[in-house]
Amino acid sequence: MKEGLYIGQSKQMTVEVKEEMVAQFNGEVIHPVYSTASMVYHMEWVSRQLLIPYLEQDEEGMGAAVSVEHIAPSGVGTTIHLEATVIEVSKRELLTKVYVTNEHGRIGKGKVKQVVLPKEVIQEKVRIATK
Numbered sequence: 208m209k210e211g212l213y214i215g216q217s218k219q220m221t222v223e224v225k226e227e228m229v230a231q232f233n234g235e236v237i238h239p240v241y242s243t244a245s246m247v248y249h250m251e252w253v254s255r256q257l258l259i260p261y262l263e264q265d266e267e268g269m270g271a272a273v274s275v276e277h278i279a280p281s282g283v284g285t286t287i288h289l290e291a292t293v294i295e296v297s298k299r300e301l302l303t304k305v306y307v308t309n310e311h312g313r314i315g316k317g318k319v320k321q322v323v324l325p326k327e328v329i330q331e332k333v334r335i336a337t338k
Contacts (some may be wrong), residue, residue: 208323209261217292220253254291254303254319268321275317279311291320299323
């Protein structure tokens with residue numbers, strides 16, 4: 208990983224809650240609000256945006272762990288703001304804390320861990336996993 212990524216560095220992202228982001232299983236809507244699965248996806252995505260500029264050409268990041276607390280609901284059409292901040296960084300790992308808010312306040316928080324590996328290692332892991 209390239210030098211320059213530092214503790215305290217942050218990235219923001221804004222998302223509008225869409226119908227496909229609501230809590231549902233097998234096509235059945237359980238609650239017509241922003242799902243935990245969608246929140247995890249967006250937490251990983253905003254955290255990845257911190258990592259991308261620091262990857263070497265032969266490296267790639269992979270999600271390794273996510274912890275999340277889904278605190279409050281947010282309906283379709285609402286705007287979600289995410290902010291990921293670096294709390295730990297090394298040559299092979301990045302850990303971010305992520306806060307998720309809407310117009311009413313915090314709706315989620317958590318941590319996202321990514322590992323940095325050579326692309327060949329990841330390709331081999333994928334090859335083995337898809338046999």
